[in-house]
Amino acid sequence: MNTKLLAAAALGTLTLSACTLAGNPVRKDVTGQLRGFTADQNLRLAIVGYNSGQYTADGTQGQILDRFLTGGYALDLPSNVPYGYYRVIVFRDANNNNRYDAGDTVLSKDNGKRLVLAQRDNQFLAGTKTGWNLTDTQGGVQTTLLNNYDLDAQ
Numbered sequence: 001m002n003t004k005l006l007a008a009a010a011l012g013t014l015t016l017s018a019c020t021l022a023g024n025p026v027r028k029d030v031t032g033q034l035r036g037f038t039a040d041q042n043l044r045l046a047i048v049g050y051n052s053g054q055y056t057a058d059g060t061q062g063q064i065l066d067r068f069l070t071g072g073y074a075l076d077l078p079s080n081v082p083y084g085y086y087r088v089i090v091f092r093d094a095n096n097n098n099r100y101d102a103g104d105t106v107l108s109k110d111n112g113k114r115l116v117l118a119q120r121d122n123q124f125l126a127g128t129k130t131g132w133n134l135t136d137t138q139g140g141v142q143t144t145l146l147n148n149y150d151l152d153a154q
């Protein structure tokens with residue numbers, strides 16, 4: 001093996017382990033920073049449907065959050081949910097079932113950003129692409145790197 005191949009092999013290993021930190025490497029992630037949350041509060045992160053100011057009941061599997069409190073987070077985006085608008089929330093899982101549902105409390109502020117799962121380009125909003133997008137309150141649309149979804153405690 002020459003040095004170029006060795007370098008490529010090493011880089012491949014690094015990329016693989018970096019992806020493992022963000023869950024499933026073939027699924028797109030939403031990433032951001034967490035600010036102001038208190039550790040050991042049974043906190044979880046989830047992606048939940050959000051339409052006309054209401055949470056919908058299709059919260060996807062939550063991720064245990066407490067061990068990520070000191071840094072950023074990365075959450076795999078689901079593929080088996082309806083097209084539409086979603087939010088990332090930090091919640092206290094009162095019934096400990098790893099999902100956001102009745103009785104759980106949302107502890108993160110609404111940062112105005114929305115994840116949009118579109119069936120085709122420009123569905124819901126101009127500039128969105130098929131699949132997951134991230135929009136902000138100024139009409140910006142991120143279609144590839146879905147980062148800076150920062151969450152602050154209420």
Ligand SMILES: [Ca+2]
Pocket residue numbers: 022023024025026027028029075076077
């Ligand atoms: Ca991923």
Ligand SMILES: [Ca+2]
Pocket residue numbers: 093094095096097098099100101104
């Ligand atoms: Ca729950």
